[in-house]
Amino acid sequence: DGGITQSPKYLFRKEGQNVTLSCEQNLNHDAMYWYRQDPGQGLRLIYYSQIVNDFQKGDIAEGYSVSREKKESFPLTVTSAQKNPTAFYLCASSIGIGELFFGEGSRLTVL
Amino acid sequence: QKEVEQNSGPLSVPEGAIASLNCTYSDRGSQSFFWYRQYSGKSPELIMSIYSNGDKEDGRFTAQLNKASQYVSLLIRDSQPSDSATYLCAVKWRDSSYKLIFGSGTRLLVRP
Numbered sequence: 001d002g003g004i005t006q007s008p009k010y011l012f013r014k015e016g017q018n019v020t021l022s023c024e025q026n027l028n029h030d031a032m033y034w035y036r037q038d039p040g041q042g043l044r045l046i047y048y049s050q051i052v053n054d055f056q057k058g059d060i061a062e063g064y065s066v067s068r069e070k071k072e073s074f075p076l077t078v079t080s081a082q083k084n085p086t087a088f089y090l091c092a093s094s095i096g097i098g099e100l101f102f103g104e105g106s107r108l109t110v111l
Numbered sequence: 112q113k114e115v116e117q118n119s120g121p122l123s124v125p126e127g128a129i130a131s132l133n134c135t136y137s138d139r140g141s142q143s144f145f146w147y148r149q150y151s152g153k154s155p156e157l158i159m160s161i162y163s164n165g166d167k168e169d170g171r172f173t174a175q176l177n178k179a180s181q182y183v184s185l186l187i188r189d190s191q192p193s194d195s196a197t198y199l200c201a202v203k204w205r206d207s208s209y210k211l212i213f214g215s216g217t218r219l220l221v222r223p
Binding site: 031033035040041042043044045048050058090094097098099100101102103104105 | 115119143145147153154155156157160199201203209210211213214215216
């Protein structure tokens with residue numbers, strides 16, 4: 001079955017640590033996205049990539065980094081520079097504008 | 112300031128009723144509008160897209176768009192308890208190629 005796989009589903013991080021969230025898709029979509037969701041809030045865009053080896057900052061990119069070396073993969077690193085990283089992180093892909101397919105999400109908690 | 116506004120709710124309706132969810136947006140030039148459903152603890156899923164003024168129907172769901180008034184709405188007919196979720200409105204801004212702006216969502220509760 002085609003879809004988007006995010007891992008891990010739950011992650012705990014100590015302050016000062018970098019962590020990497022994995023996102024893999026087999027939908028053959030060109031565009032991929034990372035969103036952050038905080039309780040009771042909508043989705044905020046962290047980074048997006050329209051093609052391999054190219055990505056753009058979203059609205060809240062500070063403290064995050066990404067890479068897009070393969071069409072199928074778009075990992076997100078939450079660095080120690082991100083001061084409030086506890087959130088629900090969602091990876092998505094799309095073949096058209098606006099019609100996003102989401103992974104199941106990764107819930108990051110800072111201890 | 113790019114804004115998409117939704118009433119956070121909860122909107123409570125009895126089973127079988129029509130649920131009406133509303134969304135307003137600040138960019139008059141926006142052309143593409145989307146409704147996503149998100150169950151508690153889960154990821155969003157696309158349920159409707161609308162691009163032209165008027166109504167678009169898909170099963171029990173109807174999306175309504177009024178660009179002059181800058182609002183988009185979602186009607187759910189014959190509401191079921193399984194429709195209880197948060198509904199997110201998303202708008203593609205005129206000046207962005209791939210970026211969506213999401214509202215904070217309206218929580219819908221359908222009472223059996």
